[in-house]
Amino acid sequence: MGVSMATAKEWVERWELQQQRYAVDREERFTVIADVVEHVTAGRPRPLLLDLGCGPGSLAARLAARVPDAEIVAVDMDPLLLELGRTHHSGAARYVDAVIGDNGWTEALELDRPLDAAVSTTALHYLPEPTLLDTYRRLAALLRSGGVLVNGDHFPQDATRCSELTAHVGRRRAERAGSHAHEDWQSWWSTAAQDPELADLFTERAQRLSVRGGGSAGDDLSTARHAGLLRQAGFHHVTSVWQFGESHVLVAVKD
Template identity: 40%
Template structure:
């Protein structure tokens, strides 16, 4: 990443702003994090070495290190703006480091430091931008970086297509909730990026990000993610088993999302 003058930036303020923007979409976001960390501690203990996959601003690492101070984390992402916030927020904390790499490529595993498998690989609300076959390939790569007895967890949008009437009612309910929040001043995805680009200290990394992925504030649907191919929790569990995980199942679910765990 290019060098940027970011001294004086209030990293905590941007972390908090990111959390509020994500909660506009996911009011149960903290609950899925809690279950994720419960399962991490239960299966690999209180001091795991964790890969924060598609880490963004480091939301999982932040909660991991507050809950389990003996843990260490490596965050990997491609978004230069979100990585700038993550690096700024965790500056001086030797327990966490961040790597810029493209998860859709074949060589991201080689960019990881340490040269040994992880106790846990954790990701949330991030891999839905991948369509089915690239995600299947990624799961195969993930299986190679988790130690025997280690875990992988993905919390994301995983709809159950067998209940279309339920899904339609939930969709209308969530649209109404989000509109009330927007009226109250909450930022959506596009609005958050617009605010970030308006910060003089972050404008350069924002432009770097827009050159890679586009500017969400200017895109037709207000986001830059896959919105056509979503896989069910059963697909995720079955695909993890095919990739080499000994056991896999959902350990948490909402009407629209799920947390799927794979045990090596």
């Protein structure tokens, strides 16, 4: 079910453009995440990084460029996106097919030492709150002392009026940047499904999704609620290091 390098390049490049519609200042957010990782891993030989919900390797590729000595393990449940990442960003990471939050998912990573950093961007919000808390606890156990969990995602404010303001500022920023000129999420998936080279991967993806149960996602959780869950999971030092609109980079440091 492999894909050619040309096909992977086309769909990853289109993925990068459509994602700009949903992450305000996406490239800057990637850069901030890399800044944190670079700082935490400075002077450490062969740092170990985990990319959660890696998709086609967008964040892993940027981290590999910034921290070239790092070993990156990238995990996702989507067979199509994983195959695109393995082909287009083959040298960036070791890609693992696993469902974050399922039983045994951390064992599937086959880590040989504690993590220096676990990172994610626009991925963990799909986890229901109890699963998110369990995931935070498992990540705390995997990280070394001084290691970090860095999560770039959409975090609405607790108060409705404040949330309306941050969402509005984010939308206006996206309009000025011209991000909404790119194809959207649904268009990307619909068009990719017409590519015969991806047909087998789409079949496998559909089969997996059909057996996945539903659940209430955590995409309405505020920054404060995420911070509370992180502290409950054992991270005593939690801060937002960057924000634009509802887009944040939230960092939790392990003692």
